Amino acid sequence: MGVTMVVLGIVSIATGRIRSASRIEIVPAVALGLGSGLALYILTVMFFRVARGWVALHRQTHDLYERRQDTSLLETFGVGALLVSSGEELFWRGLVQDLAAAAAGSVQGALLSWALYAAVNVASWSLPIVLGAVVGGAAWGALAWW
Numbered sequence: 001m002g003v004t005m006v007v008l009g010i011v012s013i014a015t016g017r018i019r020s021a022s023r024i025e026i027v028p029a030v031a032l033g034l035g036s037g038l039a040l041y042i043l044t045v046m047f048f049r050v051a052r053g054w055v056a057l058h059r060q061t062h063d064l065y066e067r068r069q070d071t072s073l074l075e076t077f078g079v080g081a082l083l084v085s086s087g088e089e090l091f092w093r094g095l096v097q098d099l100a101a102a103a104a105g106s107v108q109g110a111l112l113s114w115a116l117y118a119a120v121n122v123a124s125w126s127l128p129i130v131l132g133a134v135v136g137g138a139a140w141g142a143l144a145w146w
Contacts, residue, residue: 036139
């Protein structure tokens with residue numbers, strides 16, 4: 001996934017369609033991004049407390065964390081936060097959402113790219129991945145739309 005998202009991020013940049021949010025100052029943008037990430041984290045923790053009895057979700061989440069057992073926290077963070085997340089944002093919110101908005105309108109483009117992002121993640125057959133894509137995709141898509 002890391003390699004794929006890096007390649008898609010680079011391809012997205014190479015199209016020349018990726019634009020920076022030049023109308024937004026960097027400090028408020030970073031604060032909004034960090035605040036959104038913190039809110040998603042807190043909501044995720046709360047959701048997992050409520051969904052404690054969902055056996056399939058608990059098992060699949062445990063299995064995902066077990067996969068990284070032989071990987072250091074620095075490697076996990078580096079690949080996940082820097083490579084996968086960056087490539088994902090460049091591709092899905094930078095390129096796909098921009099193309100969808102150009103074809104269907106701003107709001108419809110955001111909704112279409114969110115639906116496509118969630119649908120692609122269904123191929124993982126992983127409840128935590130799909131739930132993360134639905135919720136995270138909605139949040140990050142809304143920020144990109146904004």
